[in-house]
Amino acid sequence: MHAQSTSPSGAEQIRRTRPRTVSGSRVSGSPSRFSRGFTLLEILLALALLALVMLGVWGAMASATRVTHATDALMARSENVRTVQQFLRRYVSAAQLQPYLAQGDARARMFEGDATSMRYVGPLPMQSGHAGLYVQTIRLTQDASGVTSLDLVYQPYADDAPQTADAVTHLLLADLRGGRFQYLAAAAFGKPAAWRDDWQAANGLPLAVRIHLDPAWRAQVPFPEMVIRLHAGEGFGAQLGGTP
Numbered sequence: 001m002h003a004q005s006t007s008p009s010g011a012e013q014i015r016r017t018r019p020r021t022v023s024g025s026r027v028s029g030s031p032s033r034f035s036r037g038f039t040l041l042e043i044l045l046a047l048a049l050l051a052l053v054m055l056g057v058w059g060a061m062a063s064a065t066r067v068t069h070a071t072d073a074l075m076a077r078s079e080n081v082r083t084v085q086q087f088l089r090r091y092v093s094a095a096q097l098q099p100y101l102a103q104g105d106a107r108a109r110m111f112e113g114d115a116t117s118m119r120y121v122g123p124l125p126m127q128s129g130h131a132g133l134y135v136q137t138i139r140l141t142q143d144a145s146g147v148t149s150l151d152l153v154y155q156p157y158a159d160d161a162p163q164t165a166d167a168v169t170h171l172l173l174a175d176l177r178g179g180r181f182q183y184l185a186a187a188a189f190g191k192p193a194a195w196r197d198d199w200q201a202a203n204g205l206p207l208a209v210r211i212h213l214d215p216a217w218r219a220q221v222p223f224p225e226m227v228i229r230l231h232a233g234e235g236f237g238a239q240l241g242g243t244p
Contacts, residue, residue, distance in 0.1 A: 077220070134156055183199040
């Protein structure tokens with residue numbers, strides 16, 4: 001008789017190949033506690049950190065925008081001051097020995113000035129679209145709130161006939177605290193020239209004019225005091241008023 005085979009049956013082989021379990025759970029093939037999803041608390045914490053980061057980025061961008069705007073405004077103000085200084089230096093110095101008769105005056109004159117305004121005959125920039133000579137007035141005006149501005153008022157020159165054309169006013173500088181004009185007059189008997197607070201001569205032009213402006217933005221963009229030499233100025237003339 002043949003001995004009975006002792007090889008394990010198919011069912012027993014399957015049982016032997018099954019993975020062992022520890023405390024009721026499989027050793028391999030089961031999800032680990034480290035592979036589970038985020039909890040609600042972790043998500044909220046991540047969102048809070050993201051919000052803080054975004055808040056910092058927004059603050060930095062807002063600060064950079066303010067700095068950019070301030071820099072642009074400063075550059076625009078500086079360019080405006082430079083342009084006005086160039087205009088005054090070039091066209092006030094070109095004042096001409098031409099008589100004009102201002103409205104309300106009985107006698108023609110060539111130059112008139114006081115502490116807050118000056119009037120003369122001179123050209124305007126060609127690029128402004130105006131050709132020829134104009135009676136020009138540089139003046140300081142103050143509004144109801146006490147803010148001072150520097151204006152240019154001009155009208156076509158009509159020789160020594162009354163000026164009847166409509167005057168045009170152009171704002172040169174705004175936001176000023178104040179200012180003052182002075183005029184350099186020649187002195188007699190070899191004495192040095194002296195600054196006057198007015199010029200009321202019927203003829204002749206001062207040697208130079210001095211323009212002092214007190215801007216409200218002085219801490220950022222200064223307006224240095226200007227001394228402008230008049231090309232046609234001799235510094236004397238028959239005075240109609242004021243001190244000689």
